[in-house]
Amino acid sequence: MSFVSVAFLCLVPASFLLYHATSRLAVQNLIILAASYVFYGWWDWRFLPLLVGISIVNYVAAILIATARQPVRKLLVFVAVAAAMVVLAIFKYFNFFVDSFGAIVHRAGLNPNLPTLRIVLPLGISFITFQGIAYVVDVYRGKHAAEKSLVKFLAFKAFFPQLVAGPIERASNLLDQFSAPRRFTSDHADRALWLLIYGYAMKVVVADNLAPIVDTLFIPEQPFGWSVVLATLAFGIQIYADFNGYSLIAKGIALLFGFELIWNFRYPYWSVSISEFWRRWHISLSTWLRDYLYIPLGGNRGGELITNRNLLLTMALGGLWHGASWTFVLWGLLHGAALAIRRKFSGGDEPGSKADRAAGWALTMLVVFVGWFLFRAADWNLLIGMLSALKRWEWAPVHGAVVLAILSLTCPLMLLEWQLQSRGDYFLLRWPAWMKYPLFAVLVAVTAAASGHVNATFIYFQF
Amino acid sequence: MPLKRTIQAIASWPLIDAIRIVARKFVPVAALAALVLGVAHYIYQQGKHQWSRGVETYIVLEQIRRAERLPAADLAFLGDSSCLMGIHIPTLLQAFPGSDVESFCTIGFVGPDGYGAMLDKMIARGHQPRKLVLVFNPIQYERDPRWNEWANFIRTDHFEAPSSLSFPAGGLEYIRLLMERAVYNPLPGGYAVYYGGKDQFISTIWREHGSAIDPNRMLDIPSLQAYKATLPGHVFFKPDPKIKPYVMNAEFEMALLALSKSLSKFDRSKVYLVITPVNSLYAQGGPQSFHTEAGERIAALLGIDRSQFLDTPDMMLDIMYAHYPAHLHRWSRIIYTEELAKALADRGVLGSATDD
Known part of the structure; x- marks a missing residue:
């Protein structure tokens, strides 16, 4: 179900x-x-x-x-x-x-x-x-x-x-x-309401609207390099909205029964390093891999070589956990290598200055989105077909459309996440009723409208 | 007293408490969401929205809109999708600098009767072109009477009955259509790969003066030069014996007669005829039958002189076609249009065509 x-x-x-x-x-x-x-x-x-x-x-x-x-x-x-x-x-x-x-x-x-x-x-x-x-x-x-x-x-x-x-x-x-x-209190209901509205909007409005766009662009016969880039960007947003949407709904539903589930995502696309990304993305999996695989393998206790081996092995197996395909292993190895490189050059410190943070963010997103490309191109035929399109950089009408779709869906989401981070996860609940309820109602109406339009399943259900 | 105790007992029941809490939070949002949908539904009903689903409908609706809005052109094309996808108006504009050329070509379903309806609309608005080229592909010769709905659509401006969605479906549809302005709903197949959604397809038609690209082939070839380099060595395939020869049926001839009526309001000496080429694989019966003889027959039925039948290629290589047997792809349409430009210059339809 x-x-x-x-x-x-x-x-x-x-x-x-x-x-x-x-x-x-x-x-x-x-x-x-x-x-x-x-x-x-x-x-x-x-x-x-x-x-x-x-x-x-x-x-x-x-x-x-x-x-x-x-x-x-x-x-x-x-x-x-x-x-x-x-x-x-x-x-x-x-x-x-x-x-x-x-x-x-x-x-x-x-x-x-x-x-x-x-x-x-x-x-x-x-x-x-x-x-x-x-x-x-x-x-x-x-x-x-x-x-x-x-x-x-x-x-x-x-x-x-x-x-x-x-x-x-x-x-x-x-x-x-x-x-x-x-106990089921008014606070539980308040938080459940927001999480359900937010989670369903993420899933139905953002992820499900991007799903058919991504599906039509991730094809072995893809003729345009720009389509590869834009489809990868769109997929990165789709998978985040899909999985985070699911996690928010799960948390909201659990609250209706008085249960508290952990946050599985903490604004991962705001990360300024790859290690920070893994502290923010699919937190329950990354901590699982750390506690039950990386640390038992020796963690960082055996010198640089052993640590890097452990990172690569952990992330490769983490990739394989997502699906039975070598492209998932490649995805895991890419992240493992990025973690190892970052460990070597930064010594584990997060970037400090604004310029460092901006560069760190750009590099992190480069790794993450190249990873999403491998993740989505789940067989060799598709992977090779898409890669060969990178030889052809023609701007077709579809590209403007994808850019508009990505901006239309991500700009409001980015604004919301920026506010959620600075003001707290439930800041909207502190707004007066005349402000928050109309906003919630519009979100519900938009989600309902989008729900009849596409019918995508949750990506992570397959894992 | 027992009643009071019962009420107190019910009120302290955890379920009542839970329902009360949920209702207090969720009901205002649900009520306001219903209000939002009600407003959207009202706007939707006022808009008298017509269903327009599918590439064919988008093409016809948009060409009607263009015919209504654009001023009279020096030369206009009316025809089927072999014209829409196969005649590249920017190439003609380049060949005839200073000329105003527009294509109002649609799809074969519309047929000669429908082209007549388009012309009638232009004439009624005083937007009729100074010269007109009618374009047919032999695949149209066998017309199905069910397609006449498309011609009626042009005449009445109503292809399908206006949508009569009830609440809240109308409101949901209105919001969905608003969202589609920003987040496109992919067109089918190759159209999604090249155009993305409906808006991009439509804006391409406008940008290219009424031409469009059949995106099912050669998108991976970046230029005309690169495409021309792939041509040497290709030869005409023999016609596939399983393909039926192109023979005009009575329905098609009747549609031509309807078009002829519309032409009577126009100066027939300024009407030209083009039969677009077919893929040699589909050229059963030989070009003499489906091109030369058929062209003369069409000219006769339309009451135009056979000299106004323009001499353009009758067959082309398989590699020049996109998915559909009558649609040239984006590079071969330029090659074909260059041939057409020569024919237009030879007949003096438009002046100053370059020879190359």
Whole structure:
């Protein structure tokens, strides 16, 4: 079930009414669990057992880890992480590895008949498995107690606002909220209202309007270099609006049930260095990669060479997490290399002077948007076709149209983000009613108008 | 007392509290949003908006608008999409400096009857051109009576019934159309790659004096010179035997007679005829039948002298065509228009054509 579907717009009020009809925590948790399974099963009910199975394996593994002693604990955490990786490998990467192996042996002159599976990728499988890994590792490290209540744990794993595209919530934030009484106050409603309006506007008005433009320009037969540049810019804005829009909606929906989700984005396109970008972009993934991959690999403790290796490996695997394609690996390697270069030349300090910050911003955006080009050109045919267009720099009528579309959508967004950063995330809520409500109403009307026009799914649902 | 207790119990029920909180925050926004949509709906209804969806409709609507707004030209073209995409007016303007040339060519669906309707409108407004070139492609010869709606569209200015969307759909549509002014909705296929959206397509038609580019081929060739360099070695393909020969049907002839009526209000000695070339692959029956003989037959039906049938190429190489078999692409249309300019100069239709 998508956040931009009628079914979802029915599920939320129905579960809201049921949830607030009782103040008993256990019943509320059950309602959340039921709503979450309806949400997930609506897409394809056959994958519900997989979600339940992964959750139960994490639940049991954590309890066993908590009660066992070394070296059994270590073995258990290894088995639990390996089980999650196997699920991911089968559903997401099996055909990718088989195809890649086939390509290698084909080059060697062999033509083996390798098996491929016709597998449907379960929605949000990468988020679900990463959250599970974080939980069992946290229990192993003693950072969180193993949850005893199965209902609480299942509800935590399946909590529908964050189930299919994150944020990858840690147990220390989300699971603990299932144990404490949750209040729904006027402040929750206020913030939920703003986040829902803002999130849906980002998704429907900005991302979904750019989606068909990007789709028509990212084609292997692309004749114009300018189209490559402008399509990449448009895609960078689309993916941000799409994913941040989703995260804001998730946060807003969670607030309606008294839950607080983390901020997954903190104005990433205002970053003046690549490391700052990763502190602002998809925060729950970047912190996950840091805590469960980069630091266990040795982090920055083994000298420059080892640190750079760790950065490249972490980001390459982070790229592969997004999708089973070598262009995602390239995207990750680009970011890893940029992080390593920045580390070498800046020593980790952020730019200070205005000129340095401006140059830092320009360089960061160059890396980020070149990365988006690799990210969007998800197969070699498309990548090579688009790159070959860079030989031809003709300004066609479409280019003026794309520039106008990008400016029309980003200028208001930039202005809003500038204000949000300087005045606070909810500054609009402090405005008098006669100012804020008409503004909200216009945003709702514009979003409603745009919603009938395009029908794009959330980009990150595929991950 | 029990009633009071019941009311108190209900009021303290967490659900009531939650609903009250949500209603206090969400209902004013919903009500104001409905008001915004109501205002937008009202404006939308006042605008008597007509649906215009699809490249064909954009072309016809825009050429009608141009015919209404532009002053009388020295030479005007009326014809189908082989003219729209195949005759490059800026090339003619370059060949005949000081001349005012405009194309009002549309699409084959409009047909001779529709071109007549366009001419009638120009005459009624006193904007009729001093000279007129009628352009047909052989693919038009087999006309379908259902296409007559397009000619009626030009006569009545109503292609489809004005939209009658109810609230809130009208309001939503109005806001969406406003948004489309800034954020374009991509046209289909290659049109999105070259033009982007409707506004850019339309402004190209205006900028090119009524010509347009079929963007389905040769966008990756940056110049006419570069294109000409690719031509050597290409030969005419033999006609595909599966293609039917071009034969005029009764419907087409009837449409020509309707056009002839409109021409009666015009000086026929200043009307010229062009049959645009076909891709050699589609040239079943030979150029004699679909070009020379057909041209003479059309001239006769329109009541114009056969000498006013301009001598232009009858067939062209496959590499000169865009996706559609009658549309030249952006470079070959210039090559063809240069040939046409020579013919116009030879007949003295326009003066001072350069020989090159």
